[in-house]
Amino acid sequence: MEEKHILSILVDNEPGVLSRIAGLFSGRGFNIESLCVAETTDPGVSRITLVTVGEPPIIEQIEKQLNKLVNVIKVHELTGKKFVQRELALIKIIAKPEHRAEILRIVDIFRCKVVDIGPEHYTVEVTGDEGKMEAILNIFKPIGIKEIARTGIIALFRDPN
Amino acid sequence: MEEKHILSILVDNEPGVLSRIAGLFSGRGFNIESLCVAETTDPGVSRITLVTVGEPPIIEQIEKQLNKLVNVIKVHELTGKKFVQRELALIKIIAKPEHRAEILRIVDIFRCKVVDIGPEHYTVEVTGDEGKMEAILNIFKPIGIKEIARTGIIALFRDPN
Numbered sequence: 303m304e305e306k307h308i309l310s311i312l313v314d315n316e317p318g319v320l321s322r323i324a325g326l327f328s329g330r331g332f333n334i335e336s337l338c339v340a341e342t343t344d345p346g347v348s349r350i351t352l353v354t355v356g357e358p359p360i361i362e363q364i365e366k367q368l369n370k371l372v373n374v375i376k377v378h379e380l381t382g383k384k385f386v387q388r389e390l391a392l393i394k395i396i397a398k399p400e401h402r403a404e405i406l407r408i409v410d411i412f413r414c415k416v417v418d419i420g421p422e423h424y425t426v427e428v429t430g431d432e433g434k435m436e437a438i439l440n441i442f443k444p445i446g447i448k449e450i451a452r453t454g455i456i457a458l459f460r461d462p463n
Numbered sequence: 464m465e466e467k468h469i470l471s472i473l474v475d476n477e478p479g480v481l482s483r484i485a486g487l488f489s490g491r492g493f494n495i496e497s498l499c500v501a502e503t504t505d506p507g508v509s510r511i512t513l514v515t516v517g518e519p520p521i522i523e524q525i526e527k528q529l530n531k532l533v534n535v536i537k538v539h540e541l542t543g544k545k546f547v548q549r550e551l552a553l554i555k556i557i558a559k560p561e562h563r564a565e566i567l568r569i570v571d572i573f574r575c576k577v578v579d580i581g582p583e584h585y586t587v588e589v590t591g592d593e594g595k596m597e598a599i600l601n602i603f604k605p606i607g608i609k610e611i612a613r614t615g616i617i618a619l620f621r622d623p624n
Contacts, residue, residue: 310612317494321485328478336501337481340550340613343600349612386579386586389501390551392619418547418621425619427549429590439504451471451510452501453614458553458586460579 306335307361308380308387308457311350314373315341323350323374326367332356336389336454347375351456380457387457390429392417393439396446397424405445412438423448467496468522469541469548469618472511475534476502484511484535487528493517497550497615508536512617541618548618551590553578554600557607558585566606573599584609 313319320339327334335353342349354361361379368377380387397405397419405424409416412434418425428438432455439447474480481500488495496514503510515522522540529538541548556566558580566585570577573595579586589599593616600608 315494317492318486318489320495320498321482321489324482324485325479328480328482331478333476333478334481334500336499338497338499338612338614339495340497340615342611342613343604343608351612386553388551388553388578388588390549390590390614390617392547392549392617394619417549418619420622423622425547425621427590429551429588443504447504449619450503451499451512451617451619452503453499453512453551453617454501456551456553456612456614458555458579458610458612460586461581461584 304355304357305381306353306355308455309352309354309365310378310380310457311352311368312342312375313348313350314375315346315348316373319373320350322371323368326364327354330360330364332364336452338454338456351454353455380459384460385457386460387431387455388429389432389435389453389455390427391435391450391452392425392427393442393447394423394425394449395442396448397422401445408441414438465516465518466542467514467516469616470513470515470526471539471541471618472513472529473503473536474509474511475536476507476509477534480534481511483532484529487525488515491521491525493525497613499615499617512615514616541620545621546618547621548592548616549590550593550596550614550616551588552596552611552613553586553588554603554608555584555586555610556603557609558583562606569602575599
């Protein structure tokens, strides 16, 4: 059965690594739902957090092949384990005068932050897990979303140590 | 002169697009400093936000070639324009008893959030622009960072409408 998988991959911070990793997925017809890559505290090492949907045996195959790539240091699958996940989004909402109070109420309830205001829009910053992000988007959609930028999920193990 | 560039790229949400885009950069020896990709409100369209460092004429060349790719809908360079930028990080900090009060003070000052606690660590969620992220990492480093996951920057224009 197709399932959602979150992979956390430590890689050398070098040109070409991301393209090769993304290519491993697309070569099998797997779509990458979201992906983040940025430096860690070691500027030579980056962490990729990647969300994909597929059958577990094929994900296992991809994991094995990821581990064989020269610039891949470590691969972890987070699915099924205890982890903290968060996502960030900037949402530009159409803010007609009659909707402004309602937008600010939603911002307040979901602990978002208004980070920019124009004559016809509010830009809101939201942080949360997948469920919260979905709930907020569903609430803002009927008011009118002009533009959105989402980071995709990042995650760390809740390790006991 | 080498400069930092932020590109915002709308693409069809299809396998292979990310690999081809990342390949355009690595093919020219350009490293991607950070990259986020996730769906927009239209599930058929994803937005890639990408940070790279390089000489302006070569970035312009890459932009032209991005525009020629079949699954690329729109490319914007944000550098030099007015925009809102944000990044999210999860930081697992080594929390020895003698450091805990200091960690919580920093969390408070920077308006971070503790999202997980273990016997020997705190995991902290931070949102901010590049400058804030750098400041926080510099402050937590001497206390001890065990692990970090960063999203890389997302950005939206501060357009006047």
